[in-house]
Amino acid sequence: MIDYFDLEASLSQEERLLVDSARSFVEGEIDDMGEHWIEGTFPTEIIPKMGEMGFYAPNLEGYGLPGVSETSYGLLMRELEACDSGLRSMASVQGALVMYPIHAFGSDEQKEEWLPALGEGEAVGCFGLTEPEHGSNPSAMETRAEKDGDEYVLNGSKTWITNSPIADVAVVWAKDHSEDDTPVRGFLVETDRDGVTTNKIDEKLSLRASITGEIALQDARIPEENRLPGVSGMKGPLSCLTQARYGIAWGAVGAAQDCFETAREYATDREQFGKPIGGFQLQQRKLAEMATQITLAQLLAHRLAELKEAGEMRPQHVSMAKRNNVRMARDQSRIAREMLGGNGITADYSPMRHMTNMETVYTYEGTHDIHTLILGEDLTGIQAYQ
Amino acid sequence: MKVLVTVKEVGEADDDFEIEGTDIASSDLEYDLNEWDDYAIEAAVQLAEAGIAEEVVAVTIGPERAEETIRMALAKGADRAVRVWDDAFEGTFADVSSKVDVFEAVVDEEEPELVLSGVQAADTAFGATGVALAERIGFDHAAVVNDLDLDADAGVANVHRELEGGIEELTEVDLPAVLTVQTGLNEPRYASLRGIRQAQRKEIAATDLADLGLTPADVESTLTLTEMYEPESDSDAELIEGDAGEAAGRLAEVLREKGVGA
Known part of the structure; x- marks a missing residue:
């Protein structure tokens, strides 16, 4: 690649x-x-x-x-x-x-x-944070846990949960109402427990080769030792998301590289007007731009890895890398699709599949806009989303 | 028992490549573990997992660059490796007998009971190293093996050999033996991340001719590459059209022209 x-x-x-x-x-x-x-x-x-x-x-x-x-x-x-x-x-x-x-x-x-x-x-496993009414603002979550003897009783619903329908265990984030200030806590919920259902979400037009569902908790009882003891508050789920977003910043580069290779191969094989379409300036400009944007994203990912390795990576670094690289993959996959003409709308070629997948990736694990506001806050010291 | 596996790093040319002197430009080559040696490694690692092999040692003749390839063999489960290289090999085209000189010295040192080798190398495709080594060190051998059942107690390897025309030979080979391995013997594993990590701590002993008690004269090759060129492709295919009767008639005509049945 x-x-x-x-x-x-x-x-x-x-x-x-x-x-x-x-x-x-x-x-x-x-x-x-x-x-x-x-x-x-x-x-x-x-x-x-x-x-x-x-x-x-x-x-x-x-x-x-x-x-x-x-x-x-x-x-x-x-x-x-x-x-x-x-x-x-x-x-x-x-x-x-x-x-x-x-x-x-x-x-x-x-x-x-x-x-x-x-x-x-x-x-x-699956990860239950997002709720039907609480996406970008997870701290307003309604899912609650209440201590009852040596058990916790969980109530609430989570949605857009990758793998919930096939999961054995869910990490569910809920407000613990048995504690002062009802802090967010993590709970390990086995999905075969009474009161736990995991419906599948069908008819997605993006990220189709991935199983997505809900987690419904209705008086689901779990033993008290299923609570994650080591963290309290939003930094629990947010620190997980920093790890995952780091992977997304790298992953998006891969999707774009695959689009680029597909488009380059097509442009050098496909002949119109007596020569490969890659011989025309319009297509060369697209390839040059695509290669440049991919290379910039790649550099960002490599530097992000160095910061992470050195223990100097901040969540805002990850926000910038995720934000930039996913936008790049979203834009460039569309250009690659375009270069493939009509053939590009079939599943025989990867760019349109990547392109639609990127609509999910653009919005999940912190939407593009929310990452913009995280950077805005970091750069000005003023929070725009409160 | 100890199993020695001979492996080779081979260069595969890109679709478009340049010829530089008597070789393909190194920038147009992608280096990888020879496919058939991958089967040999897998067979050895399976013997180790079955408790039959106590140690699996990979040996290669190759420059420092080849370490990455041999490291892949370690990541797949070989215990350690020996990499033989010497200035005497630089810029030469090693023949079968000079490779066998090296491997004979390694066998003397390692004393394996079983030597596994890919049936051929993807680049030079001599297909001779394994059997020539067996001859030299006085081991029994079987070539083109695509099924192996080793009875360590009896000291016998029951093998299937793939012969021409879809014929298979079922035979027994007494240990110690050299087997050259053909496609179909097994499905090589991928190196897992754990395997790759562990491989970093495994030994690759860099060895030169003097370490093996050899001199440059011992490995002097009788082969030299004189020229490298791309064969001109000459395509004048004729597509025979028409119904079966017409097509058969035209085909017979062509065959007669070419001298068939004359």
Whole structure:
């Protein structure tokens, strides 16, 4: 894939091996993502295979997890999203949104119970934050937990939850009404408990090769030891999202690179007026712009990895990278689709699939606009969204 | 038992490539583990997982660049590796016997009971290293193996060999032995992230000829590359049209012209 400034040369041998291996895995194991996208299905048989590969939370240590570098983690997300945003979303949710909070805030028992199983893909997890009436402002959430003896009783509903219909466990964020000031707390809710239902959301026009659903909690009782002991308040869910958005900033580059390669190949093969369409200035301008924008996004992702590795990455850095790179992939996938003409609207080619996927990625994990306001606040010291 | 696997890094040319002197420009080559050696590694690692092999050692003849490829073999489960290189190999085109000289010395040092080798290399495609090595070190051998069932207690490898025309030979090979491995023996695994991490801590012993008790004269090649060129493609295909009777008539005519059945 396009790497105009030879950033791969800055990778360690270990990182290059990871790219090779992830690429072979995707090529060898994902049969036809276009077909899954059309059918609205996820290739669930690869969930344990991705676990065997160590694709879930590979940047975490212990519990059999590989503990790779932050750059490696980013590269992996890039390779997965070059195939499809649904594939990267699977790994993002399982790793950054489910395993990360258990690893960071869980008890030893919770870690023992869940991290190996989730890491191997024997169990699937999901992350319940967004509610039907509370998207960009999750701190206004209505889902509540109340202590009753040695149990918590949960009530509320969550929506737009990747993998909820196939999940074994949900990390549910709820306000704990048994505590003063009703702080937001994380709860591990097994989805087979009474009072828990996970309906699937159908007829999505974007991110179709990914399973999305709701979590409804009606007097769902969980043992008190299922609460994540190590965190209280919005920094719990927000710190998870920082991890996941980091992966998105990298993943979007992969989707755009795949669009670029498809468009370049098409432009050099497809002949009109007696020569390849890539020989015309209009198409060359598109390719030049696409290559430039991808390269800029790639540079941002690599620098973000260095900051993360050094412990100097701030959530605002991630906001800027996610905001820029997803917008870039959204715009450039459309240009790639355009270069393919009528052929570009079929599932035989990846750009339109990436293009529609990007509508989801543009809006989830903090909308583009909300990330704008996070940056605005960071730059002026004045909050615009309160 | 100890299993030695000979592996080679091979260069695959891009669709468009330049020829520089007697080689393809290195910027147009993508280096990778030879496909058939991948099957050999997988077979060895499966023997280790079955408790039959105690140690799997990969050996390659290649410059420093080849470390990345051999590291992939370690990431897939080989325990350690030996990389042989020497100034004497620079700019030369090694023949089968000079490679066998090197591998013979490595076998003397490692004393494996089983040597696995890809049936051929994707670049030079001599298909000779494994069997020539067996001859030299006095091991039994089987070439083009696509099924392997090893009975360590009896000291016998039961193998299927793929012969021409879809024929398979089922045979027994006494250990110690050299087997050259054909497509179909197994499906090589992908290197997992854990494997890749562990591979960073595994040894790749950089070894030169003196370390093996050899001299440049021992590995002198009888082969030299004299020229590299792209063959001119000559395409004058004739599409035979018409119904079956017409087409068969025209086909017979063409075959007679070419001297068939004369």
